[in-house]
Amino acid sequence: MNTTARNAAPPLLSRIRFRDAGTVLGLILICAIFAVLTPTFLTVPNLLNILQQSSINACIALGMTLVIISGGIDLSVGPVAALSAVLGAAMMVAGVPVPLAILAAIAIGVACGFLNGALIAWGGLQPFIVTLGGLSLYRALALIYTGGTPIFGLPAEFRAFTNGNMMGIPNPVLIVAVLAVSAWVVLNKTPLGEYFMAVGGNPEAARVAGVPVTLTKLSAYMISGAMASVAALILIGRLGAAEPTLGTLWELDAIAAAAIGGASLMGGRGSIFGTLIGCIILGALRNGLTLMNVQAFYQLLATGIIIIVAMLIDRATSGKQG
């Protein structure tokens, strides 16, 4: 019996590594191709640039990954970001102390997530349709609140923070790194993470086992809302303005990153590390194509092809999945 145990352990470990290895391989391949095609690509400033450009999508995608693992989807991230951006910015402009305004902005994201989660967990509605409704609803609120005009004049101290860096690494990258580690800890080291996987894997069995299914779903959407707010704050810090139209199409990028990273949209499976790699793949792709001065239509073509090829490589290296 002990023999079996000893024999069995390595395949599992290697399977986990293998899974993310597929994604990493995809990234390396893309980087290698661009490195050959354009010399600027593989320079430190450009690589930092890629990380910086990926950080907002990564922030959203982290929350999205947790939602997807718990068996849901959140299409409303962009508008949630917009709503908390404009309200947060309005507060800052009105003189509310920056830390307070930041907390308030995040609270708004959490509240939107709560509404989504409540309709899904208590209302029993389908996540896709609830957050599709949210997509219109939160956007409308942001537009109505601002009358459609951006809010300018954010405090310099706030902008200095999001535009600053530590030892050459841009602050947004550091923030996302901290969030990613936290998300990883939540997913892999806390009961809540187990609950996400259980609820996404088999909600009925989770319920029978005493998992607080409703709270788990609520948490996922609330975390996603909070992440959207953080992404919004990073962005408005960089832009110096909060626009009600900010965040368009963010949901698709985030879902793509999570899926490239191995999350199953059927729920129950996904990896924080994989999602990060997924974000970097998308960021590197866009960066490389721009450096090569590929025309927009062909960029679109390349994006489509590379997403599919990345998935095929991933699939070929990581074996069967649902």
Add this chain to the structure above:
Amino acid sequence: MNTTARNAAPPLLSRIRFRDAGTVLGLILICAIFAVLTPTFLTVPNLLNILQQSSINACIALGMTLVIISGGIDLSVGPVAALSAVLGAAMMVAGVPVPLAILAAIAIGVACGFLNGALIAWGGLQPFIVTLGGLSLYRALALIYTGGTPIFGLPAEFRAFTNGNMMGIPNPVLIVAVLAVSAWVVLNKTPLGEYFMAVGGNPEAARVAGVPVTLTKLSAYMISGAMASVAALILIGRLGAAEPTLGTLWELDAIAAAAIGGASLMGGRGSIFGTLIGCIILGALRNGLTLMNVQAFYQLLATGIIIIVAMLIDRATSGKQG
């Protein structure tokens, strides 16, 4: 024991009716509200107008419903429509006989669907990500082919057909009605329909029972592609131009219609009738808001709220669902 059997039958029947009844109730409610608020709403020409305006979404949503029932999703419908629209239009303008060009356009849609389906069924990739890739890919092809400019000058005979009517009912509505009946027959009266339900409801059981899972998935995406082409043809006939950017966000409308109509995005469940009602709800919503001249931001707000409320009503009247 016979009692159980006899008792079991009526609730089942009434539950089916009940399910769609929830959606119909939602529609009636929305219509009632608009009828009160704006007198034009409940006139025959306007109701025909709503049907006409819903017909394109309905066309897409029919294919989407089959895909969703089979456990997938097709985000690429808009770009597939665009691609077959521009290629079909180019043929017509180049003098290819109209019926031939129509067939060719549909063939293009089917081919795109085949590619999606092949990657999903043989490649084992997730439908969401494959068709997300397709979303970029097919759009890029349409843009590259046309260089971004719309194609004008469609033959008058073609336009006359799509703009015509029979006994006062616009031809697009009739076309969609025929397609809906066909889709209903396929879903409810043929082995293929059973396969869709089986593959979406329990893929493992389907495989074990010898259902040709691969072919079933392929068929779903090919039908969806064909439907996208038909929608594209109706649209270009009506507009007189084929734009490479046509079909933006069609996927969301179609998915929303299917979901409102009771399709479960987890697969295995959905109703053709429900989807049609879902399309009409969305069409009536837009029409009513326009008639009331609701300002842009508030239109968005109303759309978000009404989608969610429609789902809540539906859910309240139709009881527990996954």
Add this chain to the structure above:
Amino acid sequence: QELPPLNSDSEPDRMDWSELEAKFGAFAAPAAGTKVGGVSKTLTNEYWRSLGEGYASFAAAHGVEVVYQAAQSEGDQLGQLSIAENLISQGFNALLFSPQTDANLVPALESATAAGIPVVNVNDAVIPQVAHYVGNVQKDNGVRVANWFIENRPEGGKVAIIEGQAGVFAAGQRTAGFTETINASGKFEVVASVPADWSRELAFNTASTILQQHPDLIGFYANNDGMALGVVEAVKAAGKAEQVAVFGTDGVSDAYAAIRAGDLTGTVDSFPVLTGEVAMEVALRLLAGQDLPRVVATPQALITKDNVETYATTDLKALRAALLAK
């Protein structure tokens, strides 16, 4: 130095494109190897492609290298920012931005300014901190159409507006210009002003609905030509081509064709190719150290059947002449 937020429609420090040569002298050829980068809103709209053609033709004529890139779709704000940043890191001498929104290219503007690269904001959305803006007055667009109605339909009547995407600067300004002017005349009633998100299909549906409700409507103003052409089809399908005047904006080639065919009543052409040339010229003059006003206004004209042939020319010299003659 901190510039006051720019409003391109009302900025006092402005000049007309036609005065460039008179006030700042003939254009001098730039240094060899000059590279200018253009960041476009999208290439899916003919307007922005034509703008790029203008950049390219002017640059080619003076031995300047141009790179013209666009986001993958309209609304891809971060994608456009990435493009702009990547261009800066590649060492272009001057940049021409047509931002998706007022704010989304701000970081790129800041790093370009820090690196001493002149940036010209070309049309549409306006970056408030930008030092130079080339483009037309968006509000004037709607004003011209409104004036047409006031002159040509003296008896007044019901009109409707098909708006672009909610929250987009150009859409808001054009709509406001039209609404304010036509309301001021007192004879017209704007019975509907609803968004169709720049989509021909939605414009078609929306116009059909409006015509249903207001059979006595006399005119539509659409925020761009694609939507206007959708409206035209709806008007034709309703059999009201005689009664309803339809106006668009942009002056794309299909709009010209439709005006010639008598389908579209008119469009407000803002001459994108010419605008592109002017923008490129402004950028190169800035590189040469000239101190231009903050806003250089580019031309626009209401095109109707009466003057369509005058402006339909693809010969830019002739077009310049026609515009200057006015």
Add this chain to the structure above:
Amino acid sequence: MTPRLSLNGIVKSFGPITVLHGVSLTVAPGEVHGLLGENGAGKSTLLNILSGVLHPTAGSIEIDGKTASIHSPRDASAAGIAMIHQELQQVPELTVAQNIFLGASLRRMGPLFTDARAQEIEARRLLADLDPGIDVTAKVKTLRVAQRQIVEIAKALRANARLIAMDEPTSSLTPAEFERLTEVIRGLTARGVSIIYVSHKMDEVFRLCTSATIMRDGRLVDRVELPKTPVEKVIEMMVGRELAHAAHRSFATNRVVMRVKGLTRSNAVRDASLTLHAGEVLGIAGLVGSGRTELLRLIAGVDAAEAGTVEVEGKPIPGHSPLTRIRAGLGLVPEERKRDGIIRHRPITSNVGLAAMHHFSRFGLIQKTALRRRTEELMQEVGLRPFDVTRPIGSFSGGNQQKAIIGRWLAANTRIFLFDEPTRGIDVGAKAEIYDLIEKLASEGCAAIVVSSELTEVIRLSDRVLVMREGRISADLGPGEISEAAIARAAIPAT
């Protein structure tokens, strides 16, 4: 006579793990052949290979003396092989008739349309011998487990197969239904159809089979003739050791731990009351559909009761969420493991620890090593095989999944265990272990309710037996009153 089927040297590996090491067996025409072995011995794997669901790594299949190449379930049915799968393979949203004909629909007007009417008639005919009460137009999701299993059997009968592989077809059936199945099998064998019969119920195997192949750890042990070989010998060959035959032992006390009063839910459970004492094992017997499962679900808070209360240690438990009941010390081992029990892709550790995450966390973090150590301890206790707690539970055999679910409640320090068919799909060896386990729990002062369709099991385990009939508790049999006859009398509705 050429055998109907011979499997020659079948090897099957999943990646680096080999689960079948060259298994061979033969079945004669018209023979009922048993396939016996512990949980995880590889029986299902072997049959899945036979029916084209899995592909063998090596080995060959011969049917009627000819080599058959079976690459898919379709090939298998073309070769005349049908299979009843251990786990219900059904599409909940389709009707009974549609499920029975799934993948082989009857057509009309050429191949294009399904002949729903003919399918229903045919389905009714197939079910007539098994359970005429099943409505063939009802969706399968509305059926109870037992009915669904009968539908599964009907599905295997539809194809006029020459060989039917039955993988635990009676795991949720009562003896009465087994009798009907016996009749059906007799009819089949009389027509020369061969049957491979997998079951952990030795009495069934000895009544039906004329021969049997015994497997252990993926290897062939021997082929035996039945009923010549004594049952003890067969069991010894299966488990590799002799099983002690234990009698019932009671640890019941007088201290009441749970009082259930007047639980009611529509027609399924009506006004059910019961009292449970510390150290007591309370059996619940009854016919299929008598409401036993529903009663347990109501007690466990999984379904909401329309009326009635549950008191634990004298305190009523508010609400009806599983969570509050679990906190009060209750734990349900559900009947339908795949639907209500396991989280397929998660490892054994996660599945075991799920209900007791708070025991294993400190400062909000899961103590992974503690969780793993406890899981290994518990799984050692229940005898998980293969002993690897990091593997996803979905890759374990059904019986071993059940052990993990029991482990879940052990980990949560549950005091009142609600077992719904606790040994469904569990082998004789493990069954004895589970009986010992239940007894050990009782000896430690825990209480248990055991719902079982196996009368021997109820009698073997229970201190007291409640009998349910049409949703009501129709008898309460104390020590000394428990007998098969007494239970049967109380279970069968008065006519």
